Amino acid sequence: MTVLLLLLLCVPACLAASEGVAGDNEPKRCDWGADTVVIAPPGMSALVLGGTGAVGHHIVQQLLASDQWSRVITVGRREVALPEGQPGASKLQQVVVDMDALQAQAGGSFSGVDAVFCALGTTRSDAGSAEVFKKVDHEYVAAAAAAAQAAGVPYFGLVSAAGANAGLPSADWRLLHPLLYTRTKGLAEEAVKGQGFARAGIFRPGMLDRGDKARAIEKWFAPLTGAIPVADVAKAMVADAAAFKAGSRDRPEGV
Structure with a gap:
């Protein structure tokens, strides 16, 4: 168990590449850098789930600040708190829902994005049980993907994790089981891929640098692993979606 923990913590903290699933369902590797700039048509709209989290909060802020995105919707259990003076704040529409009834309460919010x-x-630790962890990280993701597909959304971007693997051997997935995290993330990926989006961008970062929100163990390991800032993950995801909208299926070298 100790060896496995060290291996998981030492996964290279690059984006581990986003795995874009095109219409032919063949994975396509694309490495977006933090400095990537994509020229895409103005007037795009986006919906964000998990906007109160470390990566999701930066996704919301970057979408609002960009002139390319004219409408931004957040869907979640509570509203996203924006920093004072957030550029583009007037573009934001917040929808508070019971995540167990996502389609019934917010299915219409996915339309047209x-x-x-x-x-x-x-x-x-926050989940408190394996059942709650699996519900949030797999079942809610699957429900979001289903709602997006039902509304005809062409692009779905998912924050996953390095080492995600739905094929890990089944066991009694207790909360402290060393493979619970990676298997659950893998199952979430499969749920997204199974919806057949025109493009599904699946991002697998290693150790994340969450800045002021970092837990003690994250702060300790961050210098050793070269943790990637959550803002960079968000920027890569937004760039991938914009590139898809712009019709750029082939990713440039070194990006």
Whole structure:
């Protein structure tokens, strides 16, 4: 168990590439950098789930600040708190729902958007049980993907994790089981892929640098692993969606 924990913590903290699933369902590797700039048509609209989390909060802020996105919707259990003076704040529409009734309460919010960004996730300590962890990190993601597909959304971006693997051997997935996290993330990925989006951007970062929100263990390991700032993950996701809208299926070298 200790060896496995060290291996998981030492996963390279690059984006581990986003895995874009095109219409032919063949994975396509694309490495977006933090400095990537994509020229896309103005007037795009987006819906964000998990906007109160570390990555999701930055996705919301970057979408609002961009002139390319004219409408931004957040869907979640509570509203996203914006920093004072947030550029583009007037573009934001917030929808508060019971995540167990996502389709019934917010299905209409998915209609007409160009991209859905899903940054749903919790920690095992916050979840309190394996059942709650799996509900948030897998079942809610699956429900979001289904709602997006039902509304005809062409792009779905998912924050996953390095090492995600739905094929890990089944077991009694207790909260402290060392493979609970990676298997659950893998199942969430499969749920998204199974919806057949025109493009599904699945991002697998390693250790994340959550800045002021970082837990003690994250702050300790961050210098050792080269943790990637959550803002960079958000920027890569927004760039991938914009590139898809712009019709750029082939990603430039070194990006």
